[in-house]
Amino acid sequence: MVLEETKIMNDETVDLTPLDEVLEAFRDERGAIIPILQRTQEIYGYVPAEAIQHISKHTGNSVAQLYGVATFYSQFYLERRGRHIVSICDGTACHVKGAPRLVTTLEEQLGIKAGETTPDYRVTVEVVYCLGSCALAPMAVIDGQVVGRLVPDKVSKLVRELE
Amino acid sequence: MSEPIYRANVLVCTGTGCDSSGAGSVIDALRGEVERRELQGEVRVIETGCRGFCAMGPIVIVYPEGLFYCQVQTTDVEELVEETLVKGRILQRLVFEVPHSQQAVPFYDEIPFYEKQQRITLRNCGVIDPESIDEYIARGGYEALGKVLSEMSSEDVIEEVKASGLRGRGGAGFLTGLKWEFTARAPGDVKYVVCNADEGDPGAFMDRSILEGDPHSVIEGMAICGYSVGSSEGYVYCRAEYPLAIKRLRLAIEQAEEYGLLGDDIFGSGFGFHLKIKEGAGAFVCGEETALIASIEGKRGEPRPRPPFPAVSGLWGKPTNNNNVKSYANVPQIIRNGAEWFAAIGTPRSPGTAIFALTGKVENTGLIEVPMGITLREIIYDIGGGIPDGKEFKAVQTGGPLGGCLPASGLDLQVDFDSLRQAGAVMGSGGMIVVDEETCMVEFSKYFLTFASAESCGKCVPCRVGGRRMLEILTRITEGEGTPEDIDQIKEIAKGMDSDSLCALGQLTPGPIMSALRYFEDEFHAHINEDRCPAKQCVNMISYYVSPETCVGCGMCKRECPVQVIDGERRMIHIINQDGCIKCNTCFEVCPFDAIVKLSGGEIEVPEEPIPVGSFGK
Ligand SMILES: Cc1cc2nc3c(=O)[nH]c(=O)nc-3n(C[C@H](O)[C@H](O)[C@H](O)COP(=O)(O)O)c2cc1C
Ligand code: FES
Numbered sequence: 001m002v003l004e005e006t007k008i009m010n011d012e013t014v015d016l017t018p019l020d021e022v023l024e025a026f027r028d029e030r031g032a033i034i035p036i037l038q039r040t041q042e043i044y045g046y047v048p049a050e051a052i053q054h055i056s057k058h059t060g061n062s063v064a065q066l067y068g069v070a071t072f073y074s075q076f077y078l079e080r081r082g083r084h085i086v087s088i089c090d091g092t093a094c095h096v097k098g099a100p101r102l103v104t105t106l107e108e109q110l111g112i113k114a115g116e117t118t119p120d121y122r123v124t125v126e127v128v129y130c131l132g133s134c135a136l137a138p139m140a141v142i143d144g145q146v147v148g149r150l151v152p153d154k155v156s157k158l159v160r161e162l163e
Numbered sequence: 164m165s166e167p168i169y170r171a172n173v174l175v176c177t178g179t180g181c182d183s184s185g186a187g188s189v190i191d192a193l194r195g196e197v198e199r200r201e202l203q204g205e206v207r208v209i210e211t212g213c214r215g216f217c218a219m220g221p222i223v224i225v226y227p228e229g230l231f232y233c234q235v236q237t238t239d240v241e242e243l244v245e246e247t248l249v250k251g252r253i254l255q256r257l258v259f260e261v262p263h264s265q266q267a268v269p270f271y272d273e274i275p276f277y278e279k280q281q282r283i284t285l286r287n288c289g290v291i292d293p294e295s296i297d298e299y300i301a302r303g304g305y306e307a308l309g310k311v312l313s314e315m316s317s318e319d320v321i322e323e324v325k326a327s328g329l330r331g332r333g334g335a336g337f338l339t340g341l342k343w344e345f346t347a348r349a350p351g352d353v354k355y356v357v358c359n360a361d362e363g364d365p366g367a368f369m370d371r372s373i374l375e376g377d378p379h380s381v382i383e384g385m386a387i388c389g390y391s392v393g394s395s396e397g398y399v400y401c402r403a404e405y406p407l408a409i410k411r412l413r414l415a416i417e418q419a420e421e422y423g424l425l426g427d428d429i430f431g432s433g434f435g436f437h438l439k440i441k442e443g444a445g446a447f448v449c450g451e452e453t454a455l456i457a458s459i460e461g462k463r464g465e466p467r468p469r470p471p472f473p474a475v476s477g478l479w480g481k482p483t484n485n486n487n488v489k490s491y492a493n494v495p496q497i498i499r500n501g502a503e504w505f506a507a508i509g510t511p512r513s514p515g516t517a518i519f520a521l522t523g524k525v526e527n528t529g530l531i532e533v534p535m536g537i538t539l540r541e542i543i544y545d546i547g548g549g550i551p552d553g554k555e556f557k558a559v560q561t562g563g564p565l566g567g568c569l570p571a572s573g574l575d576l577q578v579d580f581d582s583l584r585q586a587g588a589v590m591g592s593g594g595m596i597v598v599d600e601e602t603c604m605v606e607f608s609k610y611f612l613t614f615a616s617a618e619s620c621g622k623c624v625p626c627r628v629g630g631r632r633m634l635e636i637l638t639r640i641t642e643g644e645g646t647p648e649d650i651d652q653i654k655e656i657a658k659g660m661d662s663d664s665l666c667a668l669g670q671l672t673p674g675p676i677m678s679a680l681r682y683f684e685d686e687f688h689a690h691i692n693e694d695r696c697p698a699k700q701c702v703n704m705i706s707y708y709v710s711p712e713t714c715v716g717c718g719m720c721k722r723e724c725p726v727q728v729i730d731g732e733r734r735m736i737h738i739i740n741q742d743g744c745i746k747c748n749t750c751f752e753v754c755p756f757d758a759i760v761k762l763s764g765g766e767i768e769v770p771e772e773p774i775p776v777g778s779f780g781k
Contacts (some may be wrong), residue, residue, distance in 0.1 A: 033461040058493075073444035074445035096524065105668050130365040135522070
């Protein structure tokens with residue numbers, strides 16, 4: 001069941017029309033690869049291979065060059081991500097206050113490693129570094145919401161509740 | 164000037180810390196309550212940038228009295244408005260209490276956390292509405308730019324900045340005026356001004372607070388720099404993880420353009436300056452200036468050898484001046500108040516102030532600004548309020564993943580660029596993390612090394628391979644597989660990385676380990692030779708036992724154990740099955756009777772199987 005769903009999602013063709021607007025907006029800007037990729041990711045949630053091909057065609061940058069940039073920066077995702085994004089801060093303050101245990105808890109609970117997405121695309125867990133909320137350490141951001149002063153139990157419960 | 168005069172101003176901090184503890188809904192509630200009581204003509208609710216005292220957020224300050232309320236929640240709002248804004252009384256329960264002494268301090272300027280601070284770079288943060296250029300101007304903003312454009316030659320400006328002794332706040336502490344002079348003297352008609360707002364140190368957020376709380380100070384500083392080096396175009400390179408900073412900066416740029424403070428022909432002087440924002444995309448190495456420049460150009464952010472320095476050949480091959488956010492933010496005040504004023508603050512060789520994100524195991528965490536020359540002890544104990552829960556201070560780490568740590572014997576050291584470097588720590592970009600007896604220094608060094616080696620761009624071998632090898636060794640040591648030769652190996656790799664890496668990332672990556680080895684070498688030996696982690700953190704070297712003398716058989720540990728390896732019925736002494744224990748620490752935390760013993764090296768005597776409470780050893 002889960003597998004089938006995955007397949008269907010993966011077969012989904014990527015609609016490239018919204019990308020044309022982005023390409024148009026950055027037409028005359030020098031060194032615009034990064035912002036173009038950022039806008040691309042805003043549209044699709046990740047940077048699909050089709051989009052890279054399309055960008056290459058329109059900007060004249062080679063596909064290799066685009067992949068070079070996209071893989072260099074940790075912000076870019078080349079694969080589809082989960083419906084929910086859980087970012088655990090492992091910045092220094094959060095680290096000394098127990099962030100690693102939050103990460104292992106979620107890894108065990110979901111059966112994935114940090115940086116990965118559950119096969120049903122429910123949750124992506126990622127590790128980030130200092131979000132400026134050190135006073136609330138250890139903290140995480142779940143779907144854009146900051147949750148602070150976490151313990152393994154609490155984060156595990158919050159993630160379980162994500163539909 | 165048709166703004167009504169308000170009887171009271173209620174300032175709510177919307178810095179990251181306060182925001183994540185709920186400042187947004189507090190503001191909505193305050194506005195709602197003020198309107199409900201029809202006070203909107205007399206009372207104004209203002210959103211400000213970071214006040215620094217993040218641990219106590221959300222923070223609300225009521226002026227003119229300067230009443231300081233902390234940890235305000237929406238449920239407090241009705242009473243706050245009723246008591247303070249209607250009846251003019253202090254709402255005691257929201258007043259700050261000094262840890263340990265429990266003394267209540269209702270007024271902002273009397274709180275010990277602020278007493279030893281000197282807010283210069285952050286003077287507007289938390290005081291003005293960052294989205295209003297008028298408030299910045301009302302506090303003397305853009306006066307310096309006006310003065311520069313109307314009264315000073317570009318050489319005058321450079322001389323003034325040089326005379327102030329301002330050193331770059333991006334980490335290395337290079338003289339800002341001198342750098343400007345290099346760029347000014349470099350041949351070329353097109354030049355650029357770049358602001359480094361990449362802030363990669365994983366425990367620092369001061370650049371972000373400035374951009375969020377006082378963006379115009381950075382814009383003004385950059386425009387002044389542009390005038391003095393002969394550049395009409397600037398870029399702020401800001402990490403994408405800071406959306407609010409980017410939004411406020413963008414707004415500030417628009418406002419400045421509207422007011423004619425950015426754009427062509429500013430103040431009719433003939434000098435024009437345009438500012439753009441470039442968002443980073445998540446790469447620590449992009450904080451390094453040549454990598455940053457490559458990234459602005461849309462390339463992979465890999466550093467290149469210097470010279471040529473950016474001052475000669477930077478962005479698009481043109482002379483480029485790059486400074487940190489704080490360096491620029493200091494400039495308008497230097498121009499306005501004079502170089503002597505600035506030079507008199509701090510120490511002769513490190514004038515001005517230092518900003519730290521004070522975090523970790525201290526009572527008062529937050530963002531602090533102190534005069535250079537203050538001691539670490541004053542920061543940690545007077546401002547930070549000491550170590551919580553009666554624990555022992557162990558070390559303080561500054562400079563983040565490329566920095567170093569200092570032990571208790573370093574507490575009386577003066578904080579400035581040179582003394583910290585001599586002692587093996589660095590000023591860095593401002594993270595200051597205090598750790599107590601519960602932090603394992605081997606694991607702590609491994610943490611920084613993991614970060615730095617993952618962020619190596621891979622271009623040069625010493626950094627790419629050296630970091631990896633060193634990490635493998637440290638991992639081995641923390642897993643109990645270390646060998647006595649490991650320490651020499653680490654030292655040798657460190658030497659190679661330091662001398663042969665292309666950029667400071669590789670050169671400084673060994674910093675945290677080398678300082679840990681310098682001050683805590685015995686902890687490394689305990690791991691290697693005795694299979695013992697003195698801080699009881701490295702899971703392969705610790706074990707948990709239920710103390711048969713203390714256990715009352717309540718069953719709490721058994722219920723909470725996630726892997727169910729604890730045996731025992733009620734009123735029986737519980738037993739932890741050592742083979743299945745995953746050392747998650749849960750039992751240790753939940754036991755209401757402190758009956759769980761954590762050991763590293765050694766074991767205690769326990770019954771073979773659960774026996775009735777009180778019968779052990781009888
Ligand atoms: C790996 C690495 C990361 C850096 N990160 C930053 C940073 O986040 N912010 C910053 O201002 N400087 C950073 N620097 C220092 C810059 O290269 C540069 O020295 C600094 O921006 C100069 O500004 P200043 O003269 O105002 O200090 C970093 C250097 C290295 C090697
Ligand atoms: S270290 Fe996690 S928010 Fe700063």
